[in-house]
Amino acid sequence: MCRTTDLRQAVLARNDDSARALRAELAARGTVAVNLLSSPGSGKTALLEAELALARAREVPVAALTADLATENDARRLARTGVPVQQVCTDGLCHLEAVMLRGYLAGWLPADTRVLFVENVGNLVCPAVYDLGETLRVTLAAVTEGEDKPLKYPTAFGLAQLVMVTKTDLAAAVGFDEDAFLGNVARVNPGVDVVFTSAREGRGVGTLLERALAVRDGAAAHRPVMAAAQAAPGYSPGGPLGESGAHAHSAPHPATAAGAGPRPHHEHEHEHGHGHGHGHPMVDRL
Amino acid sequence: MHEMSIAAAVVDQVERAAREQGFTAVATVRLDVGELAGVVPRALDFCFSLVCEGTALEGATLTTRSVRARARCAGCAVEWYAGMPPDLGCPGCGGGTRVELLTGRELRIRGVEWAEGPLPAQG
Numbered sequence: 001m002c003r004t005t006d007l008r009q010a011v012l013a014r015n016d017d018s019a020r021a022l023r024a025e026l027a028a029r030g031t032v033a034v035n036l037l038s039s040p041g042s043g044k045t046a047l048l049e050a051e052l053a054l055a056r057a058r059e060v061p062v063a064a065l066t067a068d069l070a071t072e073n074d075a076r077r078l079a080r081t082g083v084p085v086q087q088v089c090t091d092g093l094c095h096l097e098a099v100m101l102r103g104y105l106a107g108w109l110p111a112d113t114r115v116l117f118v119e120n121v122g123n124l125v126c127p128a129v130y131d132l133g134e135t136l137r138v139t140l141a142a143v144t145e146g147e148d149k150p151l152k153y154p155t156a157f158g159l160a161q162l163v164m165v166t167k168t169d170l171a172a173a174v175g176f177d178e179d180a181f182l183g184n185v186a187r188v189n190p191g192v193d194v195v196f197t198s199a200r201e202g203r204g205v206g207t208l209l210e211r212a213l214a215v216r217d218g219a220a221a222h223r224p225v226m227a228a229a230q231a232a233p234g235y236s237p238g239g240p241l242g243e244s245g246a247h248a249h250s251a252p253h254p255a256t257a258a259g260a261g262p263r264p265h266h267e268h269e270h271e272h273g274h275g276h277g278h279g280h281p282m283v284d285r286l
Numbered sequence: 287m288h289e290m291s292i293a294a295a296v297v298d299q300v301e302r303a304a305r306e307q308g309f310t311a312v313a314t315v316r317l318d319v320g321e322l323a324g325v326v327p328r329a330l331d332f333c334f335s336l337v338c339e340g341t342a343l344e345g346a347t348l349t350t351r352s353v354r355a356r357a358r359c360a361g362c363a364v365e366w367y368a369g370m371p372p373d374l375g376c377p378g379c380g381g382g383t384r385v386e387l388l389t390g391r392e393l394r395i396r397g398v399e400w401a402e403g404p405l406p407a408q409g
Contacts, residue, residue: 004398187372189374190381
């Protein structure tokens with residue numbers, strides 16, 4: 001006869017543990033990560049270009065990592081701002097995971113970085129499920145996508161700590177119903193702030209940087225109703241990393257993820273190799 | 287389709303548990319999947335059978351229990367099913383500041399039924 005075991009383990013326990021550890025590690029060095037989620041073509045890169053240029057002008061050390069299935073187009077665009085940028089080509093993978101992100105940051109992320117912008121793969125489904133170790137999760141939607149986007153993708157909008165509407169310069173042309181959009185956001189994520197932006201007209205540019213810096217300096221980020229249940233009792237982390245996060249990294253090195261799957265590409269001045277073919281134990285510092 | 291990654295995480299955790307507890311084969315894996323977990327059970331089922339090949343879980347059955355999203359407003363002591371798409375504003379006070387999601391985000395391995403030994407070869 002069969003025997004049974006009650007496991008009661010969160011399926012994503014290992015990712016969640018890695019995310020917690022990365023968040024603590026980043027916090028210890030004064031960096032806050034912002035995870036940007038949206039559909040393809042919603043204007044993430046254009047908005048980010050404007051935010052990076054602003055940060056550069058204000059001499060705020062920021063960095064950006066951008067993930068796509070293929071091409072380095074986004075990194076080339078973002079790198080023109082003069083900010084350190086890394087392109088990740090996921091080779092078809094639809095989302096980033098925390099252990100991958102850590103692998104890409106190791107040896108690359110400049111020590112003085114205050115805000116790390118992570119432009120996730122353009123996709124409102126898969127990336128929503130994975131905590132990357134961010135302290136601020138932002139979900140974006142362009143006015144051209146329709147007012148019901150938050151209802152169609154409730155997990156992506158329900159877990160956002162900030163919602164940004166992009167391309168508002170096109171709102172009149174496409175008949176965007178602002179009140180309906182706000183109502184739909186409030187339904188899946190009561191209390192979350194919604195910021196209206198237009199990278200073309202400069203509307204709302206700077207808000208993202210300001211919010212990120214505020215969170216870095218201790219301001220409380222919005223806590224979505226949907227996020228609360230993630231930490232519900234009964235989930236026992238299954239991974240080797242504990243809650244504290246700030247400890248030696250004895251877990252398998254993320255090079256396994258980087259080697260087997262997505263490739264990192266570097267779009268900044270100091271190329272380097274990391275993680276591949278070394279014989280020593282991998283304990284890269286960020 | 288991240289269900290493949292989710293399936294791989296399930297297999298990884300169950301294999302780990304099998305090693306720890308000295309089992310070599312798995313009959314059934316029981317999962318709880320909340321309706322707001324962002325995972326499609328049918329897609330997960332398809333991916334699970336693929337990921338199981340060549341592991342201790344080969345031939346194992348995946349049994350998924352769907353969990354409805356239920357919310358509560360602490361201010362009004364009202365409980366409701368959030369539905370899909372979810373309505374997380376309180377039907378009593380209309381607010382959201384004191385609303386908590388009680389269930390619906392589960393993505394959890396509930397338990398495993400072990401087989402006695404390696405499963406007999408199929409076919």
